[in-house]
Amino acid sequence: MSDAHTMPAQPRDRAGKGTARAARRDGMVPAVIYGGKKTPSMIMIEDRVIRKQAARAAFFGTVYEIKVEGGGTEKVLPRDLQLDPVTDFPIHADFLRVTGASRVAVAVPVQFVNEEAAPGLKGGGILNVVRHEVELSCRADAIPDSIEVDLTGKEINESLHISEVTLPDGVEPTITDRDFTIATIAAPNVAEEASAEEGGEAAPEGKGEDAGEAETEE
DSSP states (O other), X not given: OOGGXXXXXXXXXXXXXXXXXXXXXXXXXXXEEEOTTSOOEEEXXXXXXXXXXXXXXXXXXXXXXXXXXXXXXXXXXXEEEEEOTTTOOEEEEEEEEOOTTOEEEEEEEEEEEOGGGOHHHHTTOEEEXXXXXXXXXXEGGGOOSOEEEEOTTOOTTOEEEGGGSOOOTTOEESOOSSOOEEEEEEOHHHHHHHHHHHOSOOOOOOOOGGGGGSOOOO
C-alpha cells in the first residue's frame, strides 16, 4: 500500500468533550476506530493530514493503514467525517476496521464514457445525471475507483439504468429491489425546466449499516 494511503496517528487516553477540545487546540483531529469484533480504539490524527486525505474524491472508498504510535497498524475504511459548521475543518472522524475479506458498502463515483457516440447528445440533448455516485457492496480489497456508464447509442428521452452497467466480479449495488436510473438524456427545454424546478441535486445515498457504531464527541 502506498504512503498516500497511510495515516500516522497517536493514541488518546480518554474520550470526552474536554479531551477532544484539547486535541483540536494542538492541531489534532479526534477519531475512533471501531468494528472487527474488537474494542474501539481512540486516536487522534494531525489536522493537516486528514484534511489532505479528505480532499480526495475517493476518500470514503479508500482503505487506509493507520499507524498508531506505539500501537501497531490498523487497516480501516473511513465511515464519517464531522466538519465544523463555521470553518468547515474536520472535528471528528470514524473509521471501520476491515480485512481483505470484509464486505463493505461504499459510494463509488460514476464516469460517463462515449458521449460522442450518443446520438441524443449530438442532436442537442442534455445529459441529466440522477446519481453522481452509486453505493456498491464489495470486498474491502476490491473497491472500484469508479464505474463506467456507456452512452453509446443513447437517444433523447432515453434513460440509463444500473442493469446496463458492467460491474466487476463480486461487486453489486446495495439497492436490489429495482433497476434504478443513473442518468437520462433530456431534450434541452425539458432539462432546463427540470433544473429550475428542482433547484439542486438528488438526495445522497446512505452510507450503509456500519456507520452507526461510532462515538460522537464535540
